[in-house]
Amino acid sequence: MIEIRNLTKRFDGATAVDGLSVEVPDGEVLALVGTSGCGKSTTLRMINRLIEPDAGQVLISGRDASAMPVEQLRLGIGYVIQGVGLFPHWTVAQNVGTVPRLMRWDRARIDARVTELLELFGLAPAEFATKFPSELSGGQQQRVGVARAMAAEPSVLLMDEPFGALDPVTRARLQSEFAAIQRRRRMTVILVTHDMDEAFRLADRIAVMDAGRILQIDTPERLLRGPRDGFVRQFVGLDDRALRILSLHPVSDAARPATPGRWSVDGGVVRDLGRDAAPEVTPLAPTDTLREAASRIIWDDADLLPVMGNGVIESELAAADVWRAGGRQR
């Protein structure tokens, strides 16, 4: 649990963060979004005191951050930055083991933790542990950066544009990997980004910031359905909000029980018995997003698609239900 109360910072007379207050409950991912210079990075850096606030308070699990020795505070907070900042003279294993070493864990425990984390991030320890950062691709470096931040099992993870320097394909892959890890680990995360899609993909709640203040803080869907003022509307991007809302939901949210006798499954091939000539169809998975489902519906010119889980047709998804999920009255 992170409580931020009335946090304020001025640089050379200009107010960068202006009396900002927010609470992040345990296990939540909060995204701070806004244009550059809105104070989101400064806010983040005041939590681990890379910047000392001029006024206000940060409480982490109820303890006042300003009352703790600064290095002690930082050891308990994972920190990921855009430039990764891996230590170029240390191997991947040494990099990941940095904080545990600073905390004087014993050797065996560090080794075990490093191996566990490398496996978690899909970096085979036998291959990667002894490599140097310069021998890794950008995506691999960023994975090591996140693994390093998580090494000492911090209660809080701060991420500043963590995937910003990557190409779109790698970025998307790392985002979904991180989302999967987060679903299991339930860390308390504050994520700074200017990329709205990243915020929608990863965050439980999004705070839109401008001029050092939070304009609106809400779940992604509520933000899309009810942006409060002009800046938020513009920043959230309303042109494709229906599609964005759909992308927030899995197929299982809008599926209904399968019509008996409509679908035949034969050796993995699914056929639609409700249409002439019973054409073969590719079923949806319950974890696909409604946005992907909408795309399939349009492409296949179908009004009903089967949803297959555990090898059987569990349910079906009707086009009308998809349209309703993305529509304004819900």
Next chain:
Amino acid sequence: MIPRAGLGLALALAGFAALALQPGLFAPLLALVNDPGQAVIYDRQALIVLAGWHLVLVAAAGAVAASVGILLGILVTRARGAEFLTLARMISNLGQTFPPIAVLAITVPIVGFGFAPTFIALCAYGLLPVFENTVAGLRGVSAPTLEAARGMGMAPTTILARVELPLAAPVILTGIRLSTIINIGTATIGSTVGAVGLGEVIIAGLQSGNPAFILQGAVLVALMAIAIDLMLRMLGRGRARGD
């Protein structure tokens, strides 16, 4: 590249050792450039002893120059010393326009002839490349690396010892190498103000019109400088990667 540098180093060392320890072997060769009857091998002092003093002078001054230069470089790159950075760099740039001979010439009136002026000139002059390179090396550590180190909870001294200095080491080592090479040359000139070293052999050759002396002194000093240069380069390459 490395095997070639290794070969060069072996050749330079072998040549140096042979000429310094057994100059007699080269007497027939050296006699070719001298008039008949002239002494061929410098005998006022054994060449190896002169080479030893030359090295002692360079090493002692180098140790002072390197430690002071690195320390100053660290100080002006800390937050508290930052206001002195521009100043220190200006002095260092000005200092490097001072020719070594001028540094020697200025020191002599203050401390007299002999070991002292050369030692002081070597310390002062050797300081500059080490300082410059320490500053360059420390400032070359990337901002995200430092940011990450601080953000992870490393104390400033830990960051300096475990991140900044190891990363700056190759650049600092280059500074030490440049400083040492310049100092080997300056120490040679130091013989004109009474420092004991290989320069003595060359000066004696110049004064008495003995080309063989000049040649053996020059070859020895050149081989010594080349061997040390190659050694420090190889050390630098070994360090460039890994800790």
Next chain:
Amino acid sequence: MSGDDSETGARPAAAASWRVASVFALPCIAGLGLLPFLSFRPNRIVSGDGIYLWQSGDAGASLPGFALLVALTLLTLLPLRQQLRAAAALAGIALALALAGSGADTLLADAPQFARVSLGGGFWIAVAFLSLTLADATARLALRPLLRVGLLAALGAALALALGSGYFDRLSILQEYEANADAFSDAIGRHLLLVLGSLAPALAIGLPLGRLCHVSQRARRLALPLLNVLQTTPSIAMFGLLMVPLAALVAALPELRRIGIAGIGAAPAIIALALYALLPIVANTMAGFAAVPAAMLEAGRGMGMTRGALLRRVEVPLAAPVILTGVRIVVVQNVGLAAVAALIGGGGFGTLVFRGMGQTAMDLVLLGTLPILALALAATVLFDAATELMSTRRR
């Protein structure tokens, strides 16, 4: 990322804080207070008695002079505009010179014929640190290149006028000048000949070689280790190594002597200096070409420029400032090395330095050293200004 320079970065401050300024001012005052300003010697080569500034003239002039000099130095500590700081430092230097001149007159008024007055540690330290203040203040003013060169010329002219006025003639260093006036004027020409004469062949070889090394890795592999060895060889050794074979060559082909080539003298010196100049020129030529953005070459090629046009219109102009920096390094380096050439009869200011050392006449050593320093500093200012002009014009 938000701007947080306070902890990690070092922003060059426009104004010098008093802490920074005191690095210059305090040693200056300490030098004046603790070290003799002048030294009085019964004759040319014996060591002398130290005379402190306040003892140096009649009490009516030297004590207020001392106080004024300290006051001017303290003035540089105040948070003044840089113009005022520079002016205070310049006034301090002028005052120190004037006090030295008048002090020498007073001390020698009724001294024996061969008595000498030399400048002491206090004088040198005060002038050195005031000069540093002057340099620091002008650097912070960030003057335009041509103005800097103009100021340098004005300072030089003022100094020449002052020295020519006869006011300083009783100082030992000027007495050395009088005794060695011919050697001094020879030395100017010779020193410049050595520096510039070695620069020409070094450029003629170094520039094409640098380009070749930029284009061909093979050339780089062959040339750079060789040039490194040349650069590593100490200067005296290099002079010696060239002198012996040249002498042998001249002995074999006496005609060479008629065109001015001999084992000792200017020929081996110029060859040695040219060899030393090669590495910086080649290295900076390579660095200059390497720094031309690939996108720019691509664009040039895309617009249909031939290789020659690309070289002339794009690469050379963009690489020029870096190459010029290399030339500056070479000139400054060779100004110093040329002094060593005196050992093999190359002439130049080194002749005065070594003659002075031989006679333990320190003022003669200084007479040779100060012009070397002045040449090196002037070359630095000139080349820096040229480099800046070249790289700012295009922006």
